[in-house]
Amino acid sequence: MSEEADHDHRPLVLMHRLPSFALPFRDRLHSHFRVLDPHSSITAGETPQAFLSRHAASVQALITVCPSPVAADLLDLLPSLRVVVGSSAGVDHIDVAECHRRGIAVTNAGNAFSEDVADYAVALLLDVLRRVSAGNRFVRSGSWPQKGEYPLCSKLGGKRVGIVGMGSIGSEVAKRLAAFGCRVAYNSRNKKPSAPYPYYANVCDLAVNSDVLVVCCALTDKTHHIINKDVLTALGRDGIIINVGRGALVDEKELVQYLARGEIGGAGFDVFEKEPEVPKELFAMDNVVLSPHRAVLTPESFEAVFEVIMANLKAFFSNKPLLSPVKLE
Template sequence: MSGTQDLPVVLIHRLPTFNFFFKSRFHNHFTLLNPPLDSPDSIHAFLSRHAASIRALVAVGPTPVNSQTLDLLPALEIVVCSSAGIDHVDLLECRRRGLLVTSAGNAFSEDVADYSVALLIDVLRRVSAGNRFVRDGLWPQHGSYPLGSKLGGKRVGIVGLGSIGSEVAKRLAAFGCSIAYTSRKKKSAVSYPFYENVHDLAADSNVLIVCCALTDQTRRIINKDVMTALGKEGVIVNVGRGALIDEKELVQSLLRGEIGGAGLDVYENEPYVPEELFTLDNVVLSPHVSVLTPESFEALQDVIIGNLLAFFSNKPLLSPVQLD
């Protein structure tokens, strides 16, 4: 646990269910502190023992970083996250304590964008539903399967034009979709039409791709009004966070046919998915896997290690989170 005294110390902060896969490359640069996870008491004791040496912490996956944790780490200066979304980190508390925070940056952006395109085509063209139709042996009985709806020409509204949203836009433009977006602010480098709010964007769109960060401002940003504005043929794809959508209203809107379909990778209470959706053929459900492929682990390691090295050598962080 110690021994290579010259290397900076980094605390691995993780839930027992989330492994830290990357040890080998990290060992070349850092002394990793990996607390025992058998009980809260033993974590507590471990952190108390090492607290004075811990300036940096890597938060693995969705492991919460709250004031309780931070209270145990008075020397902490930086929270390095391994995820793109960092709603599990109490950013207000981090700001209050003057901590730096970094995210996974765009290490996953392409994977999430790829998956969101697949969810969209799946809903429009009924890929998963057609797959069930074949596997259930229904094709010979029914003779044919209803055609889906064309992707090209669809007006796609992107909710959050960050690195994921930009990758989504690039892909869907190649399919002949027209792109518009809403975001905290208008992006001067981008020519897609900007909407001040998601309601107006929904009213002008056939499809919403939800890929913004979950914050107090974006929680349930997709509410009943937005769904009504999107309309009966409208499709929602959510690869951000479950709580970006009012899930109860989404379920009701889908059951009543008030929106046209949904492709969902994230949910309010994962791994629990509203069972009413299981019977709907215009809904594609996936178990929060859009985020990542093994091929992207390398890029993830690069950004985590890069942020830590930058911190310890007083250089600019690679993917700092703005705590404004």
């Protein structure tokens, strides 16, 4: 480490990310923290691993950029680590249980992304119901003058929308859909006193009573493939699935089959099980809207998550309560 670094009194923070996922506000972080980023700070010829082991002993705080995993193997390298600051709403890439066992706190993006993700869920639902993307393709292909009228679409108002996961995102989705005249119900681990909508403890029961399911719960061992064959059958052939949570919340292989057989009405996906891979069968379907995991990709969301990350780091280094700690379920 250079002499300059030795006299640097900014707290040390390790940036943990995949090479292709950079945070847009790195310079602003640098003004408060000494940021170690193996992908941009290493000296020529050094491997990221070598760089890491050179600095690992003193690192107390780590920022992790989804989907870069934080598990026992990484934690073993960082004996002083006391906080993992996440930059996403979902923390399925972080082994929270293992962190907690080692006395390491974990934070997430809090509500920073909730409004943008909720907006995107509504956008996907409107697109599937009203065939906006399909109509756009129809016009751009030059088909309108030749083929004339386009097939009917379906009204949003009056639809029974089941929200799977009534957290911060789910409640923003519900607020928006109420303005369109939808009838909202929900499933979550527990009934929420703050949510004035019918509660279903079982997702299949919710699906039977819904025209649309919006999936926005956290991905955990318990919610993996929460949208399975039984739920799809319960939702029925006119039913629509919107997924803005994580790909693995839906049994994608089953859903593709249901769509191919016409046993489900349509779907909007912002997330997939094996991103960026998307099942090719979906490409030919007009009742499906595909999006490259971008529900949070606005400058406004990035600014909001920067504030949350800064607040968590500042709280940590001044021994105050963290802004958005993740509790173990």
